Amino acid sequence: MSGSAAPTSLSTVQKVLLLASALVLAALLFLLRGGLTSESPMDQLARRSPLPEEALANHRPTLIEFYADWCEVCREMAPAMLANEQRYRDQLNVVLVNVDNPRWQDLIDRYDVNGIPQLNLFDAEGQPRGRSLGRRSQKELEALSEALIDNSPLPQLAGIGDTTPLTPETVATPAPSGVGPRSHG
Template sequence: MSASPPPASLGAFQKGLLLAVAFALALALLVLRGGLQSESPMEQLARRSLDPDVALSNGQPTLIEFYADWCQACREMAPGMLSLEKSTRDRLDVVLVNVDNPRWLDLVDRYEVNGIPQLNLFAADGQPRGRSIGVRSPQELLALGDALINGTPVPALQGIGSTSTLEDLASTNRTGPRSHG
């Protein structure tokens, strides 16, 4: 029985070639995953988002989106929201509130969030201007942002309505949607 030949070791050229291929593959993977900033548009917005109370009191109109990480419709709308935020910076506060975060439970209750994505629209003085439930196109988001910035009426888009306050409900002696008495 003959002994098997000793394994050949890689030469300097082969080692260099393997290193170059590994580097090229790592670079390709980095580019395909979105570069060094691989956060999704929704993650970028959430990270940069102001606290809702700050946004509603700083003298700028505000658009608050109630969302969840698992919400496909929220993810679908996120690039348009990010574009709106970038194009209206210093004129409109775009705020994201994650409905699954217990920190925001009071806001979810206060604004009666019953579906996501829900947009709550506020004038520069913090007063409610309207509410929208469901996905909005980038063009619709831009129209909403322009209306808030310019103080003009909110566009009459399907599914967008004005909001009423609890005081308004109390003055008409009607019960709200959450009362069962």
């Protein structure tokens, strides 16, 4: 009888260990996938984003990203944007503006958004410093953020441009015939 009890006991121990291992792996997978809040980085940023007018008035530099949920580049850049927002949370406002939301049409028009992702960069007084078009790496986002925080010149990156105020002379100068914002001429 003692010979038959050992295999049953060993089988029960194996089953318990297997069950415990499965539970530990399931819990680990659950935590790695975000637990109960499995929001994407873009959703997390959008949810925590201050309103643009509040951000531009709180005496901190501001980075406004114009994005869309369907924009693949925006989604690919979101983890780097989230890491950037978390790193500089107490020094920099990171604001997301969804171009598909009619609520933001006035901002889209004001900042001449005609491609996404577009980052508009503002100093601590809410004055425009520049804008960035297209994908940005984590390192590039950090360089932009640090320049805004330090109030130093923006880094020289492709797709970065300074914003210049319109003067009466600029507004009064007519564009050559046949040249428009989308003519590439």
